[in-house]
Each structure stands twice: as structure tokens, then as C-alpha cells.
Amino acid sequence: MKFTTSVIAAILATSTYATPLAARDDAAPSITITASYAAAATSDSSTSSAASPKDTLLTQKLLLADTAADRYALLPSNTQFQFDFNQPKGLGGKGGDLFAANRKTFPALVGTSSGMAVGFLGPCGFNTPHIHPRATELQIVVEGKVITEMLPENGVFNVPGNATSGRRVIRTELSAFQMTPFYQGSVHTQFNPSCDNATFIASFNSEDFGTGQVADELFAFDDMVVQAAFGQAIDGADVDKFRKNIPASIAKGVSECLTTCGIAARR
Template sequence: MYSKSAVAAILLTSVAGVLGAPAPAESQQSSQTATVSPPAATPELSLTARLTLADTAADRYALLPDDKQFVFDFNQEQKGAGKGGQLVAANRKTFPALVGTGAGMAVGRVGPCGINTFHVHPRGAELQIVVKGSLVTEMTPENGVNNADGTRRVIKTTLKPFQMTPFPQGSVHVQFNDNCDETVFVAAFPSEDFGTGQVADELFAAADDDLVAAVLGQSIDGAQVDKIRKAIPKSIAQGVDSCLKKCNIPKRSL
């Protein structure tokens, strides 16, 4: 006769055999070691990213140990500048010390007959002040902002030195230097990443030819769209004909 405890032990042994007994600890460890992949290399975060992830403002200052990191030089050259001038922007990427300030800035140098072509800022209003020369501006607000006769309203200004105008976030606007001397302006934004979108480039460079032709009321056909697309100048561009003639500047050929 087996005791009750002996019977229980025999039953447990049988069940373990059916279900599969656990492998010895040494074997389990060997199996796990063989299947674990090495950790993927983590790309190094940019300074801007590390500043954004910092727990406190004090931690951000620790990531900027050099006082020179708090100086931005607008005298640098704009990458990919157009023929009409230079525009240098200080944002959270180009000037990491701005992280946490909620502010950004740009300085534009618009040459004779230069045009800061039609554009929008998707993440910030712009306050623009002229510090040298003069600038003609036009701004188109959102749909529904009309003149008394029902036509769309376009707000036009001429800014002299130390005069300012606002461009609301998302509004389409343009600046034109209609003189033969350089104009310099400063633009302030309540955003570290205000962004800029050139209207003509976004319309012609990114959309289907036939869609562009349809949007323009079939005033051009699909075949002409590609020619226009290739002719779109970089901002800051150079025009208008009357100004070019006044300043004896050769007209840009397509």
C-alpha cells in the first residue's frame, strides 16, 4: 500500500511528464541568451531635442555651459538665398537657446527691387519693423474679410524706418523693396518654430499639373504648369519691371 503522499507525488510526476517538464535552469538561461537581440544603437539626440526634454529650466542652462551659445549672429549668409537679398531666421533649431522662450526672430536684407515672395507663417504671427530703407507690404487675411463692395480685402502699407506692421498667423503676405537701395527689416514671432511656406512654390511644386490648371480657372494648361514651376524664383526674388528699369537692373530671364 502506498501512502497518500506517495500517490500524490506519482500523480504530479505523471502530469509533469505529459505537459513537459521545465528545462533545467542552466538550459533555460542558455536558451534565453541565444534569442535576445543586442539593443539597437540609439541615435544621439540633438541639442534642441535634449533642451526640449530637460526636466527643468535649470537643467536647460546646464546644457548650455558656454555664454557664446546665447548669441545669434544675423550677419551670416542665408543658405539657398534668392537673387533679391538675404533672410536669416533664428528659431529653435538654428538657435537652441530659444527653447523654452516661446519666441523667434528673423532679419531680412532686401536688395533693390527685391521681393520677399508671397508666404505664410503656419505657427506664429509676425511683427515686422523696417530699420533701413522702406518696404511696401501686402497682406491678405482669411476668407470673409472683404471690402464694402464685397471684394476680398488686401491690406497694403509702406513702411519707413522704425515703422511696424503685423501679419497674423496663417495670413498670406509679401514685402517689396521698390527702391534702388537695400532695405533691412526685423521680424519677431511668438513662436520658437514659426515656419514659412512660400505660396507659389507650394502651389506649383507640390500639386498635380491638371489640378493647378483647374485652380487657376484653366487660364493655363497642364503643359504650361511645368514651365512655370521651373521658373519660380527662390525667396528673396527680384522684380518688378518698373523698378528694375528705374534702377537699371537687367530683367531676370526664365
């Protein structure tokens, strides 16, 4: 399946999406689960336990340590070298969850230039187009099937050197223990086309890889900017309506999958 403009528009109009658990009234205060890569709109990390001022101070000390040996002295407990991805997963009734290990959520990563995330996509789960500004991602599927698409950058066309041939979209269909790269700064997305859960593991060559959900960021601009970006495709009066329907996290998508799996679309 190719994520065409019409498909994306349908997703924006009909999708349901995962709300960061920490923002819910019934959420446990010690747990933050965001459904996008290390970043919801208000956070740059997913954590197994909320970062405390003490943890922040530890990260700062690790960043300022003179040597690697000094860092070990700041991490005296063996448990500080263990990160647990076994968190409660809310796959029922929403698109999925993602847990990220970065230098804020896992201070032992300071100095490693490495990070990692584990993503859980529910049936028809759709991780909306996003970028990682400071890292290349290597993603391997360990359960189920995941369809990915990536737009590398300007100037990459279906026919090299021929802009009229259209932008090249690199598409993969990954089964268990198959992998694809998402290059730093590239726009990419993942979709679970089945009625079963899918799980992937993502590694990053940065301990602070960051994330930006493309549609969510675009619609955060002033209305005139949004209108200019879309030309006549969106009337100015409709900008707010579209903005409310932008999924900022892993979203249920694509009507064919929803129908096949008997999942009702949000109206």
C-alpha cells in the first residue's frame, strides 16, 4: 500500500490516536508512555519512570565528567545500567505505544552516542510521518509485519535528475527479523497492516535523537503559512478543523485495515 495524499487525508479525517498516558487523568504519575518516538508535543522522551530533579542533576554531572572513569563513579549501582522496556502497553482501543531509552530516561547512555526504542503497533496501528533530527534509525521488526515508507530529501526522484517523475518514496514490507534504515532528517512512517500486534526495535546513533511529527508541526504554524504550504487544497476557514484531527502519535489508520479488522473509525 502506498501512502498517497488521498490516503493521508483519509487518515487525518477518520483516525483515532494514542494519547500520551501521562496526560490522562487516570495515568499513574510515575509512568510516562508516549506513542511517538521519544517525543510527544510536550516531551522529548518516553520513560519507564518520570525523570526527577535528582535524575536531571545526574545527567548533567555525567555530561560534565572529565573522564569515562569518572562517569562510572557517578553510577555506583548495577541497576543504573539496566533499562526495562517491559512497561504496561495500552494496545486496546488505540494505535500503540513506544518506549525510548535516551540520556534523559537512561543516564548510563551519556557518552555512548547511542539510543534505543521499542515500539508496539496495535492492529492497523499507524506511526504518523516524522523525523529524527539528530540520528539515523535502524529499525528491526521482531513480531508481526510493518510497512514503512521514507522520503530521503529534496532532489531524490523516481527517475534520477527528472523532477517531473516525482519524489522517490522508499517503501519496505518488513516481517520478523528484517530491518531497514531511516536516515537522519528523513521523513518516514510505519504502518501495521494486519489485525495482529506488531513490535519493532529501533537503534539510534545518538543518545538524544529527538523526534518531530511532520503533520503536527506543520499545522502548528500560523494559518497563513499553512494555507501557503497547501495552496488551494485547504481553505483558511478549515485550518482549525484539520489541526484538531492531526494525530500527534501512533494512530489507527487506513480504512481498509480498519474494515478488515472490524475496528470502527472515529467520527
